[in-house]
Amino acid sequence: MTRATKSKPGTPPAPTIPAIPPADVLGRLAALKTTATLDLKQQWRELFAAEPPPYNRRFLESRLAYRIQELAYGGLKPETIQRLEALGEQLDGGNPVLRRIRGDDKPITGTxxxxxxxxxxxxxxxxxxxxxxxxxxxxxxxxxxxxxxxxxxxxxxxxxxxxxxxxx
Structure with missing residues (x-):
């Protein structure tokens, strides 16, 4: 079973992203810790239909773990996405570029x-x-x-x- 990503009319079809059966989630999550970095990057290509970012192994593992669960159980509910977008607009007036700019250069709290x-x-x-x-x-x-x-x-x-x- 696969899940196709949405594409706009007139553009080439987007790559197909595999669906993940919920029964496979725990095994796949556990395997991430022992998977070679090159294989993690290949999983990234398969699950995101994009090249992996040049970040460290821990980032790849954590983001892949989220993506595996997202594909198996579904992502955020539409109302949650709308609420987050509304909160973002309250903070930055609807300018998504401002959302990516940090006020300081200190690492994120909790790091x-x-x-x-x-x-x-x-x-x-x-x-x-x-x-x-x-x-x-x-x-x-x-x-x-x-x-x-x-x-x-x-x-x-x-x-x-x-x-x-x-x-x-």
Missing amino acids: RLIREYQGVEHSVTVLHDGFEYQGRPYQSLSSIARAITGTRWNGWLFFGLKNRRGSA
Whole structure:
């Protein structure tokens, strides 16, 4: 069984995306963790009918897991989509370009930044108004990097976020 994507009149038909039987979902989700990255990218092509983005493996796994469930159980209800669109219009006046622009360059709240330093894995959680490391709040990544290393560091560089910030 397959699910065809919608295409506009006069355009070539879109690729067919396979439907996923609900009975297969758990097995497919479990297999994502052990699937080779090249195979994950192939699954992306099959399930999204597009080339995979150049993001890391964790992103591919999580997005594929959502897509598998979406194809098996259905996506968001139309009323949910309408409600989300209405909320977006309240925030940005209906300009979808503005929805993609962040007000700052800090990672999204809830993101976990993980860095191994001298054989020890350090995990930092991004908060709305700062960061949390080992249960304590911090205002900057640089202060966390200093707590970890004992020396002054650019926190964005230490946690591998330099390219996101430009010339941090």
